[in-house]
Amino acid sequence: MTYFHIRSWSLAALLALGTSLSGTANAHPPFQMVQTAANFEQDRADILAMAGNYRVSFNMQESTRWDPNYDVLEPKRSGGNEVVRVIEDTGRRISLQHMLVMTDDAGKSHIIKHWRQDWEFEPAKVLVYSDRNHWTWQDVPAARRSGSWSQTVWQVDDSPRYGSWGAFQTQGGVRRWRSDWTWRPLARRDAVRNPAYDRYYSINRHQPSPDGWIHWQDNIKLGLKDGKLVPIVQEYVLNNYIKYDQYDTKAADAYWASTKDYWAAVRAEWDRVAKAKGGIAIAEQADTGTVISARLLEMGDDIHDKKLTTAAAITEAKRLIDGNTKAL
Numbered sequence: 001m002t003y004f005h006i007r008s009w010s011l012a013a014l015l016a017l018g019t020s021l022s023g024t025a026n027a028h029p030p031f032q033m034v035q036t037a038a039n040f041e042q043d044r045a046d047i048l049a050m051a052g053n054y055r056v057s058f059n060m061q062e063s064t065r066w067d068p069n070y071d072v073l074e075p076k077r078s079g080g081n082e083v084v085r086v087i088e089d090t091g092r093r094i095s096l097q098h099m100l101v102m103t104d105d106a107g108k109s110h111i112i113k114h115w116r117q118d119w120e121f122e123p124a125k126v127l128v129y130s131d132r133n134h135w136t137w138q139d140v141p142a143a144r145r146s147g148s149w150s151q152t153v154w155q156v157d158d159s160p161r162y163g164s165w166g167a168f169q170t171q172g173g174v175r176r177w178r179s180d181w182t183w184r185p186l187a188r189r190d191a192v193r194n195p196a197y198d199r200y201y202s203i204n205r206h207q208p209s210p211d212g213w214i215h216w217q218d219n220i221k222l223g224l225k226d227g228k229l230v231p232i233v234q235e236y237v238l239n240n241y242i243k244y245d246q247y248d249t250k251a252a253d254a255y256w257a258s259t260k261d262y263w264a265a266v267r268a269e270w271d272r273v274a275k276a277k278g279g280i281a282i283a284e285q286a287d288t289g290t291v292i293s294a295r296l297l298e299m300g301d302d303i304h305d306k307k308l309t310t311a312a313a314i315t316e317a318k319r320l321i322d323g324n325t326k327a328l
Helices: 008-017 037-048 249-276 293-304 310-323
Strands: 052-065 076-089 093-103 109-121 125-131 134-139 149-154 160-171 174-179 182-184 199-209 212-225 228-243 279-281
Touching: 037 093, 037 109, 037 160, 037 174, 052 212, 076 109, 076 249, 093 249, 109 249, 109 293, 125 149, 125 182, 125 279, 134 160, 149 174, 160 182, 199 228, 249 279, 249 293, 249 310, 293 310
Parallel strands: none
Antiparallel strands: 052 076, 052 228, 076 093, 093 109, 109 149, 125 134, 125 160, 134 279, 149 160, 160 174, 174 199, 182 199, 199 212, 212 228
């Protein structure tokens, strides 16, 4: 896998670009494309093609340690069945909702609302991770907007995770979208370990494949030492989405049909808060994400199980989101 190789000079260049904790020093990829109607439609087709039914493998491997005292983790492999649905498509904006489908020993399906990815064509600004528990608005330079798409990733409770922008390109006959260098908070798998690092500096790539699509990441894990961000270890992640529907995909669609109005209101409230408060600042817990994540997800399950009305859940969700975020 030659794309897992990183040159030592690229790390130095990367850190020179990103020493600010605010994440505002990101440098855009060194390519520019001329956008045409055909390019735009192909971009849209590639984004929309990520919707479907999949068997997913998650492959994570720490490789190079930059801190000589750090013990590199063994590679981690996991996977599952995941449904991806288009929940918004306005032409220049596309939203994809992911849902995991788990089956218990009795053969009953359980739905876990997973992450969401929003794509926007030629955005003026993007909500980005800026520091622990903080997400702020970052302007996209006007000279770089032409032909670009932002991707904003949201956590299971629709709170923000990370955002960036980039462009689709074809290299070696393979078409992919490549992000800008992107600040990201720790994933749950790392956060629960109380590690030496506390954030990632990453490049994400999404690309269609004959069998589905892949998402691969180049993550530098960084931590604070003596008030300065330093690299601890390099990690490579390859998530492979293979078309597969030999599981209860209808259970995911049923969950979404019963909860979509609730989650639409939750998304709208996060959007309102981000605009009204200049971004989003909310405390997080290592095992759950935001401090209100468990409750927001529980209410979605209760709506689906007819234990709670949508209206009551929306009222409570708005109170939780507004009450646990602060102005920036």
